[in-house]
Amino acid sequence: MYDIIIIGAGVVGSSIARVLSKYKLKIAVLDKEVDICEQTSKANSGIVHSGYDAHVGSMKAKMNLRGSKMMEKLCQELDVPYRRNGSMVLALSLEDLPKLAILKTQGDTNGVEGLRILTRDEAIKMEPNLSNEVAGALFAPTGGIVDPFKLTIASAEIAFQNGVEFKLKTKVIDVEKHDDHFVVFTDKGELITKVLVNAAGVYADDFNNQLSAHKLKITPRKGEYCLFDKQVGNLVDKTIFQLPTNLGKGVLVTPTPDGNLLVGPTANDIIDKDDISTTAEGLKSVVDRAKKSVKQIPMGFVITAFAGLRATEQNGDFVIGEAADVPNFYNAAGIESPGLTSAPAIGEYLGEMISQKLHAVAKSDYVKIRKDTVRFESLSLAEKAAIIKENPEYGKIICRCELVTLAQIKDAIHRPLGATTLDGIKRRTRAGAGRCQAGFCSPRVIEILAKELHLDPREIAKNDNNSVMLIEFDKDSL
Amino acid sequence: MINHDIVIIGGGPAGLAAAISCYENGNQDIIILERDNSLGGILNQCIHNGFGLHTFKEELTGPEYAARYVAKVQSLGIDYRLNTMVIDISKDKVVSSINETDGLMQIQAKAIILTMGCRERSRGALNIPGYRPAGIFSAGTAQRYVNIEGYMPGRQIVILGSGDIGLIMARRLTLEGALVKMVCEIMPYSGGLKRNIVQCLDDYNIPLRLNHTVTKIFGKERVTGVMVSEVDAFRQPIPSTEEYVECDTLLLSVGLIPENELSRKAEVAINQKTQGPEVDESLSTSIPGIFAAGNVLHVHDLVDYVSMEAALAGKNAVKYVQGLLKTGLSIVIESKNGVRYTVPGTINPDNAEDITVVRFRTSDVYRDAYLSVYLDDERVMHLKKRILTPGEMEQIVIPKKWFAERPNLKKITIMVEKE
Structure with a gap:
């Protein structure tokens, strides 16, 4: 039995997981995708909104303002690009x-x-x-402005390092309320949890509506x-x-x-x-x-x-908190803009709420600070020289446009919740994010992924399992 | 900081020819910096034949053509570094590079030859709408997968763009077992060489759809198909002509862009038409002592011309180091009426060789037209051309004696004329 299951490994689910990982709780984050930060968290403006757009008194206004205030310090702690x-x-x-x-x-x-x-x-x-x-x-x-990939990945990494389980490629099919627990049916089997958190992005209305009489409609x-x-x-x-x-x-x-x-x-x-x-x-x-x-x-x-x-939820505001008619079921639904800005605040808000409800005890060994993959391109010449001396694989350029090195790619694969796909490498290192759009680096990255993960190059995908890059050996079809 | 007289950035066909020329013209203090793990550049994946007809009077494959230059570089003992990425060039000619063994290497050069080649335009540059699944490759990347790595990127292929690499890959993929359904070209003419259309498409019954483009990409995970549409005279898709073509792969051969990020760091002036450096008769860029040759300068159709051009750059880099390259007034070459650009863009008669080769491409297809050269207002050349097409590079040879005969010459104009 889990204390908490969070559906959705986007920026909201990962932020909630990061905050709750401070406590002695058994937590899992489920996501149908092959990596964290798919769907909405990977394709947005990357803006930290100051908070003038949100209607006075709305949840959006409250979360936006708090998120905007938190962002600079949080990005320092998580080593996330922010300006x-x-x-x-x-x-x-x-x-x-x-x-x-x-x-x-x-x-x-x-x-x-x-x-x-x-x-x-x-x-x-x-x-x-x-x-x-x-x-x-x-x-x-x-x-x-903030790097939305890195904010999500960093939050998830911290949660993972503090013991949160991430079950990726795990699609939630159904959720069921029992007296003192929920049963979560997935395509990989059933899980049981005391508290269920719904951070399922555009699918959040489905899960809410399975449990609560207060229906949501997300478009x-x-x-x-x-x-x-x-x-x-x-x-x-x-x-x-x-x-x-x-x-x-x-x-x-x-x-x-x-x-x-x-x-x-x-x-x-x-x-x-x-x-x-x-x-x-x-x-x-x-x-x-x-x-x-x-x-x-x-x-x-x-x-x-x-x-x-x-x-976008039909009432136009974020839906955050415990469902009135379903104790221990928490929504973070309708999180459209300013959702990225608000995510750390939503994590803090729900994290406090849930940890209090569970009378959770704080860990003494909580890891708060994260070091990102080295951003080689932004180092000075002297720093570049020093780091290559330390690890020669920083001297091997894999992505020419963004100057990403072999050492960075390997780190992105082997760090907590590491990359397994080309897109995963791109979001963690920027290899393939530059002007040639992976024309130069993708053969090299496929080779490195295959070697490091002990896979055949024909198994390496862009993102989803069905998005493999190479189909067969030459002449196989002849 | 170490010192070399001449630093050559890139060990492809241009860099190799430039290095050999430097050596043969008397300067042996040369180093070639190459980012890949072998010399030869993109020729190494061009395993088809048709290289070297001009240079060696025989038909070679890409790797064979490269091997001849590599052997020469090695036999002359010219220094080179592999797996070495140049990350900065300053205008006072400090070249900063990195590799795994030397770490950061900074070289103070007296002259630099830019021979970085070009890269392929990506889907993004075309802004083709649709999903972003796996299965969209630039033709050159697919060529690397098939010819170097030994993997097929797909089984059912549509190729957008009729650049030479796309045409070559239509044949290659067919021979390796794929079904190439069609090559679409948005222009009314191909961007590639005539011989490639015949030998790579016609011989394999692969249809070339001129005035057609891909207007949408389908498939959430892997490409499942593309929408192909005919375009009107303004290259806008005609909705009623939409046709869905099932495929698992879309190859793009939609143009090459000279790779001048390093040139820009050195503040070298870039020509908007070629996307390569502005150069004079000596292939010197706007920064004295920095030369450019090959596809970094303008995209060539044949490697033979790359080698010739690079040899000239090498020779002039040696002259520059010796202090023999003159500065002074230059004659401007104006390109108009269908001539898109010229390389070089200016000629200083004091530095001109006995003949100066001016290379260019036309901006459209012209049949039975004339290529004309005017010296100021006087027409001195009027060449009948059966066909002029943007896919093939043209050249005009300007003899040095023209300058001696006309000491007040201000401008050379090259244009296409109907009669």
């Missing part, structure tokens, strides 16, 4: 200027610090590449993005938003913590909870709308496009 670059909301016409003031008032009431309305000239002085249509802007100095809201080469990563320094609409925060233009430029997302409600395909219309709309914010979008420098799904 407080500040953000701007643009008014693109004089008529829109009053809306900035309304947004500022909402932000002030939510407790966002340092919000300031900028004139057109002040805004352009701060961001010279803004479009000529800019009439004014709301500046939020506390806005930031996947697709967001499409274009990612640009680092050569144009400094087009803007701050995250540039447009005024929000009823579907979300609109299209943003932002640098990423690794120095790329990211443009997106669209916002379209869809039906299929696995449909992460990009569309011609979506990509065109992203670019057309981004052109209103900045003078030009350097289309020649697009390196990839992707889509993610927001878990």
